[in-house]
Amino acid sequence: MQNPPSPTPAAAASKPDPLLFPARHLSAFVSSSDPPPPSIAYLISGSAGDSARILRLLYAAYHPRNHYLLHLDRFAVQSDREKLALSVQSDPILVAARNVDVLGKADFAYPKGSSPISATLHGASVLLRLAPNWDWFINLDARDYPLVSQDDLLHILSYLPKDLNFMNHTSHIGWRESRKLRPIIVDPGLYLADKTEMFYASQKRDLPNAYRLFTGSVFTILTRSFIEHCILGTDNLPRTLLMYLSNTPSSITNYFQSILCNSHQFKRTVINHNLQYAAFDPKGLPRELSDSDFDAMIASGAAFASRVGSEGSFLDRIDQGILKRGPDRPVPGGWCLGQSENNTCMVWGDASVLRPGPGARRLEKLIVEMLSNDAYLSRQCTVEQ
Structure with a gap:
């Protein structure tokens, strides 16, 4: 069996099949005052199993306006990657x-290394090459899960400036410093083709003084312009920081935070909240969510939620209770026009028509609280002594 082909620009540029999804333009039913919905590029990553x-x-995060890139890292066997491609x-x-x-x-993506x-x-x-028009980039781990529909999320984001980056961060x-920044490691995921143990050097190193290090959570919601800055920009800090962090444990928690907060162009675009729910153990470390967290999670x-338990219930x-989604089906949205007794999304209308629900109201309340009275400005890239 051949390896799944690498994604190509043509696949993303093609329009939806009009034979399967009859074109039904419902824009007339949308208020002319509603801003056009944005588009999100999702990188959904996982490992073996x-x-x-x-x-x-x-399926839980699907919407036809978005683009999705699925990545099973090299800890997974090739047959799993092929089955995933065949499922799509x-x-x-x-x-x-x-x-x-x-x-x-x-x-390879060693969680404790720099290869992530x-x-x-x-x-x-790849997403920059595949889809030219998305507005935000979200990197989801297989253990993350949405708590609102994409109609809810796109509806709320459509009313926000497209230059806002949502990212937990602190200086x-x-x-x-002693456990994750001064130690020196060698991440085999950067240069070896086979799974190998991480190598830790006995030496320590000083923290940089040419720029300030910031840290935060892995999950972020980043703008396209900021992603282009990191990959294509003329400012050399993204590449300099990449070299510095290549020998740093768990460096994914420092990379985007440090670039953004050391950039005069972007540091005033950050909201110090990543719109994700996480729970922590008594030591302050993230823990797996369970049924006892459900009410607080929704409230x-x-x-999104982080480290959602592996239990199917x-x-x-x-x-069933939040997304109203059936097994192996996307969350029904304004683009779904089929009969309720069947898969409603097998008949597709105008993907610009959104049908926000209670999740949009919950998310709106959270964002309004964050942005009210410009209080968020005092939490942007603050340097703590």
């Missing part, structure tokens, strides 16, 4: 929309 979770996450190719909705690609040439930066930048660069390094107003509760 995550193929089913990636596919479930794809066998779904009539995904085939007709032509907005889902599977990365054929996988990367390489994998993320690789995925982002307070604390214990991370938070977050758009918890995901089923989100699918």
Whole structure:
């Protein structure tokens, strides 16, 4: 069996199949005052055993306006990657929309190393080539899950400036200095083709003084212009920082934060919140979510949840109670015109028509609280002593 082909620009540029999805232009039913919905580029990543979770996450976060790149890293066997590609190719909705690609040439991504930066930048660069018109980039792990529909999310984002970056960040390094910044590692994912143990050097190094290091969470919502700055920009800091962090443990939590907060162009575009719900253990470390977290998770107003438990009942509760999604089906939205007794999304209308629900109101409340009275300005890239 041949390897799944690498994504090509032609696949993303093709229009939806008009034979499967009759064109029904419903723009007349949309208020002329409504801004046009944005588009999101999703990189959905997983490792060995995550193929089913990636596919479930794809359906939960699917919308025809967006573009999706699925990445099973090299810890997964090739047969899983091929099955994932075949699952995408066998779904009539995904085939007709032509907005889902599977990365054929996988990367290693050692969570405790620096290779996740390489994998993320690789995925982002492919999405820049595949889809020319998206507005935000979201990197989802297989254990993340949406708490609002894409209609909810796109509706709220359509009223926000397209230069806002949502990212938890702080300059307070604390214990991370001794454990994650001064140690020197060699990440085998950057140069070896086979799985190998991480190498830790005995030496330590000083923190940089040419720029300030910031840290935060892995999950971010970043603008296209900022992603282009990191990959294509003439400012050399993204490349300089990439070289510095290549020997740093868990460096993905420092890379985008440090670039953004050291950039005069972008540091005033950041919101110090990533719109994701996470729970922590008594030591302050992220923990897996369970049924006991459900009410607080929904009440938070977050758009996504992190470290969602592997138990199917918890995901089923989100699918059925929040997203109103059936098994192996996308979340119904304004673009779905089919009969309710069948898969409503098998008949496709105008993808610009959104049908926001309660999730939009929860997310709106969260964002209004963050942006009210310009309080967010005092939390932008603040240097703590």
